[in-house]
Amino acid sequence: MVLNNVPFFRKFHLLKNFKHWRHSMRQSYYTRTRLELAKNFIFAKPIFTERYLPLVEKINETRFIELVEIRRKTVYGEN
Numbered sequence: 453m454v455l456n457n458v459p460f461f462r463k464f465h466l467l468k469n470f471k472h473w474r475h476s477m478r479q480s481y482y483t484r485t486r487l488e489l490a491k492n493f494i495f496a497k498p499i500f501t502e503r504y505l506p507l508v509e510k511i512n513e514t515r516f517i518e519l520v521e522i523r524r525k526t527v528y529g530e531n
Contacts, residue, residue: 455461
C-alpha cells in the first residue's frame with residue numbers, strides 16, 4: 453500500500469493506542485484522587501455540615517448590615 457510508506461500512517465495505530473491508554477490512565481487517576489478527597493473533605497461528614505449551615509446563614513445576614521449611613525452628594529473627610 454502507498455499509505456504504509458507515509459510515516460504518519462505507519463505509526464497511526466501505535467499512537468492511537470498510546471493516546472487511548474494515556475487518557476484512561478489520567479481518567480482513573482482523576483477518579484481515584486477525587487474519591488480520596490471526598491472521603492477526607494470535612495464538610496462531607498454529616499456532623500460538621502449540621503453546624504456549618506447556620507454559620508453560613510449568619511455570615512450571609514451580616515453581609516447586608518449597614519454599619520455607616522452614606523448619603524448621596526455628601527463629602528466626607530473635609531473640614
